């Protein structure tokens with residue numbers, strides 16, 4: 588047989604429907620596309636393709652499949668994530684799914700993979716678009732170690748560290764000024780109240796960020812009060828560590844702990860704070876009619892998250 592050569596740049600992406608079924612299109616957009624590189628199944632050989640998975644914003648593609656022949660997968664860009672959209676421990680690199688092996692993946696960002704089947708291609712058991720789930724902790728003490736970053740529960744002894752992050756979260760100049768503004772200081776005074784819970788992100792014992800939740804009573808006049816089972820979130824990540832997913836992982840840990848305690852979460856965000864995108868991505872929703880003027884002459888909104896039942 589003659590050699591096959593495909594110019595990858597010239598080859599068009601084609602719909603994934605013939606191989607992945609109608610679920611390869613979601614709300615009119617292709618979420619799975621293929622460039623077939625070679626197909627020798629008629630001659631008893633295998634099939635090779637480039638697959639491009641494009642999850643809709645804020646969602647994950649969840650695939651469950653069974654390998655009908657040895658399947659070699661090499662991720663070229665992107666990779667698997669956890670249900671909470673965080674990079675999976677096995678993200679990237681090479682995977683072999685041997686014949687008969689059921690396997691699955693959550694894909695949370697555009698991912699291109701070279702897939703080579705030794706014979707027949709996978710049988711797709713299901714392909715669906717799902718919402719990001721909060722990252723689950725089996726116990727409040729469990730820690731999350733990835734990229735050398737440790738997410739651990741905040742304790743009574745962390746008060747000084749938490750003040751440092753309240754300064755960032757409330758856009759204060761320093762701890763003294765944060766303590767002098769009663770509305771700001773109320774987020775930490777008396778820490779750790781019985782209903783307070785939070786997490787700290789550390790790398791090499793240096794605190795990179797913190798998140799905590801405090802249940803206010805209506806007479807404390809918090810900026811945004813929902814009810815007695817919806818504590819308010821405070822979050823900050825130090826400037827140099829932003830955009831690495833630390834904030835998302837802190838929030839996921841907080842959401843998992845809130846779910847364990849059977850409470851929801853709320854927060855108050857300035858209309859122009861880019862953090863709003865992170866909150867929406869992770870499952871918080873804007874509360875209509877919650878816009879109020881804030882301390883700095885702009886508008887702030889309330890957002891809430893309810894634990895899945």
Ligand SMILES: CC(C)(COP(=O)(O)OP(=O)(O)OC[C@H]1O[C@@H](n2cnc3c(N)ncnc32)[C@H](O)[C@@H]1OP(=O)(O)O)[C@@H](O)C(=O)NCCC(=O)NCCS
Nearest residue numbers: 755756822823824829830831832833834835861862864865
């Ligand atoms: C909000 C914050 C905690 C996010 O932490 P992070 O580790 O950067 O977050 P992640 O890397 O998980 O996610 C990145 C997201 O954070 C947000 N973000 C990025 N830079 C930001 C910044 N300078 N200020 C605020 N939010 C920012 C965006 O939503 C971004 O998502 P995008 O990539 O879709 O734009 C952090 O940016 C921060 O401390 N900001 C200043 C304090 C603050 O605004 N606190 C919230 C008050 S409601």
